[in-house]
Amino acid sequence: MTETTEVYSAHLPGFQETAFIKGHEEYQALHKRSLEDPDAFWAEQAEKYLSWQQKWEHVLEYDFPQGKISWFGGAKLNATYNCLDRHIDTIGEKTAYFWEGDDPNQSLSLTYKELYQKVNKAAAALKAKGLKKGDRVVIYMPMVPELAIAMLACARLGVIHSIVFGGFSAESLANRINDCGAKMVITADGSFRSGKTIPLKNAVDAALPNCPEVENVLVLDRCGLGLTLGENESWWHEVMADPDLPDYVEPEPMDAEDPLFILYTSGSTGKPKGVVHTHGGYLLYAAMTTRITFDLKDDEVFWCTADIGWITGHTYLVYGPLINGLTGLIFEGVPSYPGFDRFWQVVEKYQVSKFYTAPTVIRSVAKEGAAMVDKYDLSSLRLLGTVGEPINPEAWRWYYEHVGKSRCPIVDTWWQTETGGHMMTPLPGVHELKPGSCAQPFFGVDPVIIDPDTGEPARYPNQEGVLCIRKPWPGMARTVFGDHKRFIETYFSQVPGMYFTGDGAKYDEDGYFWIIGRIDDVINVSGHRLGTAEIESALVAHRDVAEAAVVGFPHPVKGQGIYAFVTLNTGVGKTDEIKKELVKMVRSEIGPVATPDVIQWADALPKTRSGKILRRMLQKIAAGDIKEMGDTTTIADPSVLEQLIKERVASTA
Numbered sequence: 139m140t141e142t143t144e145v146y147s148a149h150l151p152g153f154q155e156t157a158f159i160k161g162h163e164e165y166q167a168l169h170k171r172s173l174e175d176p177d178a179f180w181a182e183q184a185e186k187y188l189s190w191q192q193k194w195e196h197v198l199e200y201d202f203p204q205g206k207i208s209w210f211g212g213a214k215l216n217a218t219y220n221c222l223d224r225h226i227d228t229i230g231e232k233t234a235y236f237w238e239g240d241d242p243n244q245s246l247s248l249t250y251k252e253l254y255q256k257v258n259k260a261a262a263a264l265k266a267k268g269l270k271k272g273d274r275v276v277i278y279m280p281m282v283p284e285l286a287i288a289m290l291a292c293a294r295l296g297v298i299h300s301i302v303f304g305g306f307s308a309e310s311l312a313n314r315i316n317d318c319g320a321k322m323v324i325t326a327d328g329s330f331r332s333g334k335t336i337p338l339k340n341a342v343d344a345a346l347p348n349c350p351e352v353e354n355v356l357v358l359d360r361c362g363l364g365l366t367l368g369e370n371e372s373w374w375h376e377v378m379a380d381p382d383l384p385d386y387v388e389p390e391p392m393d394a395e396d397p398l399f400i401l402y403t404s405g406s407t408g409k410p411k412g413v414v415h416t417h418g419g420y421l422l423y424a425a426m427t428t429r430i431t432f433d434l435k436d437d438e439v440f441w442c443t444a445d446i447g448w449i450t451g452h453t454y455l456v457y458g459p460l461i462n463g464l465t466g467l468i469f470e471g472v473p474s475y476p477g478f479d480r481f482w483q484v485v486e487k488y489q490v491s492k493f494y495t496a497p498t499v500i501r502s503v504a505k506e507g508a509a510m511v512d513k514y515d516l517s518s519l520r521l522l523g524t525v526g527e528p529i530n531p532e533a534w535r536w537y538y539e540h541v542g543k544s545r546c547p548i549v550d551t552w553w554q555t556e557t558g559g560h561m562m563t564p565l566p567g568v569h570e571l572k573p574g575s576c577a578q579p580f581f582g583v584d585p586v587i588i589d590p591d592t593g594e595p596a597r598y599p600n601q602e603g604v605l606c607i608r609k610p611w612p613g614m615a616r617t618v619f620g621d622h623k624r625f626i627e628t629y630f631s632q633v634p635g636m637y638f639t640g641d642g643a644k645y646d647e648d649g650y651f652w653i654i655g656r657i658d659d660v661i662n663v664s665g666h667r668l669g670t671a672e673i674e675s676a677l678v679a680h681r682d683v684a685e686a687a688v689v690g691f692p693h694p695v696k697g698q699g700i701y702a703f704v705t706l707n708t709g710v711g712k713t714d715e716i717k718k719e720l721v722k723m724v725r726s727e728i729g730p731v732a733t734p735d736v737i738q739w740a741d742a743l744p745k746t747r748s749g750k751i752l753r754r755m756l757q758k759i760a761a762g763d764i765k766e767m768g769d770t771t772t773i774a775d776p777s778v779l780e781q782l783i784k785e786r787v788a789s790t791a
């Protein structure tokens with residue numbers, strides 16, 4: 139991360155007078171209280187943001203070494219009652235969602251009442267298929283309203299949803315279906331992307347022969363592909379039109395600690411983990427962070443561009459906005475179709491006031507020039523947000539000046555799938571803005587930088603270390619589905635007594651935090667988190683590959699690109715044909731999101747004498763940063779390194 143001393147004022151027009159948090163003093167006082175008396179602080183927020191069927195026996199109980207965290211235990215509520223039922227009498231006619239298709243001529247909107255009716259129907263349909271509280275359903279759908287409806291229908295019944303992003307392959311889908319033991323898959327015939335049709339159902343067909351527990355498949359007719367469905371497969375529209383289905387399904391009373399959903403995310407080792415979030419704490423944290431971070435007022439239109447298949451979509455496109463009764467925008471398309479001005483055209487069309495996207499999107503549109511933005515009236519915008527990866531100051535400035543016209547604060551929100559919601563972010567009207575810094579912690583969050591050598595907190599500003607969190611917050615994950623031991627090992631064993639984020643970070647003289655990036659073998663490609671181990675195992679599955687090591691390297695648009703060093707079996711020729719097969723292999727094992735950018739043949743990989751791959755050195759080679767190789771004395775055979783450097787230089791010259 140480039141360091142910068144640039145500071146932009148917190149005093150932007152419109153925020154001082156009306157912001158929910160009025161200035162730094164109020165922020166500090168509230169933050170202090172949230173840490174000193176979490177029970178009282180969070181009980182108050184729980185009353186304010188959610189409707190409970192039964193109150194809690196305790197607010198917080200926890201034991202980090204055992205990975206046990208409980209918020210509002212004994213309390214009862216239902217997510218969809220909070221998102222829908224309680225709004226019907228007051229804001230039933232308000233737009234819950236605008237939906238804009240990949241094709242600019244396709245759009246629709248849904249009021250809260252319409253959404254409520256559809257969710258009830260869908261819940262009735264799922265119930266009729268035998269689904270009940272605690273069952274799991276995997277949803278593999280494009281960005282259409284039915285995706286949100288399917289999630290909410292599950293939540294209404296207490297069925298645990300697990301959404302798999304449409305960019306994952308059949309293999310990844312099958313792994314997730316089996317890991318969570320899903321009884322049903324909800325999908326679509328296809329999805330539209332940049333005017334092309336992607337055959338989503340094909341992936342489901344390829345996955346299901348390996349998924350014996352799936353009993354039913356529900357298929358949305360999104361693209362009119364005219365598929366013939368198999369046994370135990372039904373069309374969404376036919377099922378929903380069944381005249382015998384009731385119009386109303388009682389929302390299942392859920393314990394605050396009952397799981398709401400499972401979402402798979404990559405770690406440094408092994409297969410992706412099924413992170414579990416709850417009904418009580420997660421929903422409260424989603425609701426509060428949505429309202430406060432974006433300073434969302436009731437009459438505003440909020441557009442979070444993330445796919446619902448990622449945590450950002452779960453929290454800031456579905457649960458957070460709906461609990462607050464806000465109007466959200468679901469966009470099916472991409473920033474570049476039909477042209478690179480699509481996002482700004484959509485902002486103007488729907489008069490979006492708060493806009494939340496990823497740095498990779500900013501970089502990809504910025505390179506097309508500011509004229510693409512300037513031709514639209516973006517005066518409705520009041521605040522911009524970013525998430526998913528560190529934002530480079532150049533991209534930040536471009537966003538601030540060209541999209542925000544130097545009058546909209548940018549909230550650079552740092553958080554993770556496991557944290558459920560924002561952990562650190564500037565608050566509008568409260569924090570000064572420093573491009574590239576995620577400023578200060580949200581309420582209830584107690585971050586600390588740990589010196590990896592001593593295990594002690596950093597002693598001075600700008601000392602780099604590992605970011606840990608000292609206390610629980612309501613939105614944190616509760617377990618890894620089916621593997622609580624892994625939950626403890628990953629998050630609570632590295633630095634005893636704390637939640638371990640896996641991110642390197644530091645704070646500056648003003649107590650502002652700066653995220654440096656992952657310290658583990660996780661790479662962040664266009665804001666998508668991928669484990670290098672997963673990509674390596676896809677590569678070594680090729681018959682000609684002996685060994686592979688994957689690292690990230692700086693990429694001008696994606697943030698990080700994927701660089702693979704591959705050793706072929708003896709006697710196999712290093713052909714472009716094999717490179718193509720390897721790319722195909724990764725795409726089919728994981729999905730297009732994990733497509734390698736560079737494959738370099740390696741006769742051997744640099745290893746320690748005990749056989750451990752020296753990844754730090756490979757990272758330097760991939761980045762072209764070969765002058766400072768650091769300590770090379772641990773390497774068993776230095777000639778391996780020289781060879782790789784030579785070939786890297788040759789391949790990029």
Ligand code: PRX
Nearest residue numbers: 525526527528550551552553554555653667
């Ligand atoms: O490395 C951090 C980076 O993304 C990781 C979390 O990825 P994921 O679980 O997929 O969630 C992404 C959306 C919340 C973090 O460990 N990251 C996320 N937001 C930021 C960030 N890095 C720097 N600045 C951010 N604002």
